[in-house]
Every structure is written in structure tokens, then in C-alpha cells.
Amino acid sequence: MGNETQMELDLRGRDFLAMADYAPEEIRYLIDQAIELKRKQKAGEVYQPLKGKTLGMIFEKSSTRTRVSFEVGIYQLGGQGLFLSKNDIQMGRGETIWDTAQVMSRYLDGIMIRTFAHRNVIELARGATVPVINGLSDQSHPCQALADYQTILEKKGKLAGLKIAYIGDGNNVAHSLMMGAAKLGLHIAVATPEGYEPNPVETKMARDNAAKYGGQVTICRDPREAAEDADVVYTDVWASMGQEAEQREREVAFKGYQVNEALMKHAKPDYVFMHCLPAHRGEEVSEGVMDGEHSIVFDQAENRLHAQKAIMAATM
Structure with a gap:
């Protein structure tokens, strides 16, 4: 890691919806953190900053890599992932995305969504009071x-x-x-x-x-x-x-x-x-x-x- 990226950046509570939302130094900080977390995992070091936390994972589009990597990732960080297919929740069918976001924010510490329309990601983030991560939309990955x-x-x-x-x-x-x-x-x-x-x-x-x-x-x-x-x-x-x-x-x-x-x-x-x-x-x-x-x-x-x-x- 270069010295310019050694700084600690506070990104708590931020959504991760598109690369456009993050400054170059924030993107580079996340890359450096990813490399460090990879080193820890390969060395067998236990690192669990998200102990006791739960990530809700909404899948309107199925996936191999997104599902397995998020579920394993939250587990390795000490938390738990909750898989929610489009058949498991009422979002967009019997309940607005805004209401779903409000309710899920009362239960969860973060929400990941993999969906078709990018507007669903935006709407979810607007309604949620916990961080929302875009696991894929038609506009952005x-x-x-x-x-x-x-x-x-x-x-x-x-x-x-x-x-x-x-x-x-x-x-x-x-x-x-x-x-x-x-x-x-x-x-x-x-x-x-x-x-x-x-x-x-x-x-x-x-x-x-x-x-x-x-x-x-x-x-x-x-x-x-x-x-x-x-x-x-x-x-x-x-x-x-x-x-x-x-x-x-x-x-x-x-x-x-x-x-x-x-x-x-x-x-x-x-x-x-x-x-x-x-x-x-x-x-x-x-x-x-x-x-x-x-x-x-x-x-x-x-x-x-x-x-x-x-x-x-x-x-x-």
C-alpha cells in the first residue's frame, strides 16, 4: 500500500450504490482494505468487526458469485447473512420499496440488493436507515x-x-x-x-x-x-x-x-x-x-x- 492510502477513512453508514458516489481516495482505501482482509484470511487471522450484525441479501436476480461471496464474507467478518429471494418478501408486490426499506432497517445492520432496475436500488437506499450495497443493477455493478x-x-x-x-x-x-x-x-x-x-x-x-x-x-x-x-x-x-x-x-x-x-x-x-x-x-x-x-x-x-x-x- 502506498503511503497516500494509509489514512483511515470513516465510511460508516454510507451506501455503496455506484462508483460515481465515491471519491478516488475512498475507492483506493476500499481496495487497500480488501487486500489487507485477503492477507488476514490467507494467514488464518480471525477478524470479526461485524460480530452480531446481520446483512439482508435481496436477490431479484439469481447469482453464483454474489450470493456465495456475500454470505461467506459476512460470516468471516463475524456476522450473518440472510438470503431473501423475490418470493420471500413482499417488496414491489404487496409493499412499496420505501416501506420494505423502513421495516428491514429495523431488523438488519445492512442490506445488499441484486436487482434489474437501478431505480429499485436508489429507492431502497432512500428508504433505508442502514447501509445499502448494490450487488448489481441494470445500470451499475x-x-x-x-x-x-x-x-x-x-x-x-x-x-x-x-x-x-x-x-x-x-x-x-x-x-x-x-x-x-x-x-x-x-x-x-x-x-x-x-x-x-x-x-x-x-x-x-x-x-x-x-x-x-x-x-x-x-x-x-x-x-x-x-x-x-x-x-x-x-x-x-x-x-x-x-x-x-x-x-x-x-x-x-x-x-x-x-x-x-x-x-x-x-x-x-x-x-x-x-x-x-x-x-x-x-x-x-x-x-x-x-x-x-x-x-x-x-x-x-x-x-x-x-x-x-x-x-x-x-x-x-
């Missing part, structure tokens, strides 16, 4: 981005000045990565087919932050242009959960956007490959790249646990 930047720092030893090529759908993951790059001083080049660009509002916000903090945000069509001299090459599935009906049409649109050995010749020789998973080998990424020596996808997946523990420990 900040827990993923935090874990990703932790992984890049571990592998590359620095963040500022690196180039990330993001190839594929300009989705929630792309939005959070763009904002993270903007605030942490990286150059991110996003290559998407026409009609699949990141949300223009998200792009403008990221560019405004990049101008302020020394990052750079490029949107282009050509995957080779994005991959040129990249330190990190990143992709995601072409059709996310809830977009299955568009699978065929997306396969046509994204033809030529596969991350494969030919494309990787444009990246730096020591590039690392990242994917937020689940991955479809042979579709958005070739088997050779996904399972090759440059791939760090499972280190990245592991860091969801450590990054989310850092968020919970800091806010709860």
Missing part, C-alpha cells in the same frame, strides 16, 4: 469493478497510467469499469457494435471525472483499436441475464467482437485477460484466451469476496 481494480493492482503493482480494453456489450459492468478508470487514472477503451454503446449519461459522467482525475475514456467500434497496447483486456457475455430472447440477434451484432488469440496480438505482451463470469467459451471469448496463461478470471472472481468484505466492514 460497483462490487465487481472494485474487485476488478483490486485484481489489476495486485497483478500490475499500480493502477494509474494502465490501459484497459473492454470489448463487447456497453453494459452495467462497462459503466462501473469506466467510472473506476476515470477516478483512478487509467485509460479505458470500450469497443462495442453500433447500438450497444454504454449509456451516454454514464459515458459523460466518466469523461467528466477522467478530465478531473487524469483518466481517459474512449468509445470506439474497432476491437483492435481498443486492444492496441492494452495492459488489461476485459469482456463479458453478449446477452446478460434477462436478455436471453435477444441471444440470436446479439450473436449477429457481436460477430467480430470475440476476444481471441488474433485480437490479443494487439495487446501488450504481458497483458492480463479478465471476465466477470459466467463465461461462454467459443462465444465472447475463445477457449485459448479464457484458459490461457494470461487469464486471471478466477483470481478476479475470488476478489469479489475480499472487496465486498472491505465494503461491509467499512460501511456497516
Whole structure:
């Protein structure tokens, strides 16, 4: 950890809804905390600042990594996770999100939500009096981005000045990565087919932050242009959960956007490959790249646990 990030920041009671809500030094503080919590866990040190606390975990969208990492994470921090599927609670069916947030705040010490509409996350946070963590929405995936930047720092030893090529759908993951790059001083080049660009509002916000903090945000069509001299090459599935009906049409649109050995010749020789998973080998990424020596996808997946523990420990 650099000296500039040794400071103790008080983030108690804060929500974690989007990368945009946190200052660069706060994001870097959480990354450093994640690395420290990972060290403690690997060394077998017991660290339980959330002893006796309970996290409510609302899942309107199912998940492997989010469910397991949050449940294990709160347990390792001394607390307990309560899994709530959309069938377990009345939210949005028989009860407003605001009322649900008010009631759950009386029982819980924190709430994590994984949902479709980002407005549900905002509404929950407005009504709650305990910290709310965005485990994923259609607009933003900040827990993923935090874990990703932790992984890049571990592998590359620095963040500022690196180039990330993001190839594929300009989705929630792309939005959070763009904002993270903007605030942490990286150059991110996003290559998407026409009609699949990141949300223009998200792009403008990221560019405004990049101008302020020394990052750079490029949107282009050509995957080779994005991959040129990249330190990190990143992709995601072409059709996310809830977009299955568009699978065929997306396969046509994204033809030529596969991350494969030919494309990787444009990246730096020591590039690392990242994917937020689940991955479809042979579709958005070739088997050779996904399972090759440059791939760090499972280190990245592991860091969801450590990054989310850092968020919970800091806010709860």
C-alpha cells in the first residue's frame, strides 16, 4: 500500500450504490482494505468487526458469485447473512420499496440488493436507515469493478497510467469499469457494435471525472483499436441475464467482437485477460484466451469476496 492510502477513512453508514458516489481516495482505501482482509484470511487471522450484525441479501436476480461471496464474507467478518429471494418478501408486490426499506432497517445492520432496475436500488437506499450495497443493477455493478481494480493492482503493482480494453456489450459492468478508470487514472477503451454503446449519461459522467482525475475514456467500434497496447483486456457475455430472447440477434451484432488469440496480438505482451463470469467459451471469448496463461478470471472472481468484505466492514 502506498503511503497516500494509509489514512483511515470513516465510511460508516454510507451506501455503496455506484462508483460515481465515491471519491478516488475512498475507492483506493476500499481496495487497500480488501487486500489487507485477503492477507488476514490467507494467514488464518480471525477478524470479526461485524460480530452480531446481520446483512439482508435481496436477490431479484439469481447469482453464483454474489450470493456465495456475500454470505461467506459476512460470516468471516463475524456476522450473518440472510438470503431473501423475490418470493420471500413482499417488496414491489404487496409493499412499496420505501416501506420494505423502513421495516428491514429495523431488523438488519445492512442490506445488499441484486436487482434489474437501478431505480429499485436508489429507492431502497432512500428508504433505508442502514447501509445499502448494490450487488448489481441494470445500470451499475460497483462490487465487481472494485474487485476488478483490486485484481489489476495486485497483478500490475499500480493502477494509474494502465490501459484497459473492454470489448463487447456497453453494459452495467462497462459503466462501473469506466467510472473506476476515470477516478483512478487509467485509460479505458470500450469497443462495442453500433447500438450497444454504454449509456451516454454514464459515458459523460466518466469523461467528466477522467478530465478531473487524469483518466481517459474512449468509445470506439474497432476491437483492435481498443486492444492496441492494452495492459488489461476485459469482456463479458453478449446477452446478460434477462436478455436471453435477444441471444440470436446479439450473436449477429457481436460477430467480430470475440476476444481471441488474433485480437490479443494487439495487446501488450504481458497483458492480463479478465471476465466477470459466467463465461461462454467459443462465444465472447475463445477457449485459448479464457484458459490461457494470461487469464486471471478466477483470481478476479475470488476478489469479489475480499472487496465486498472491505465494503461491509467499512460501511456497516
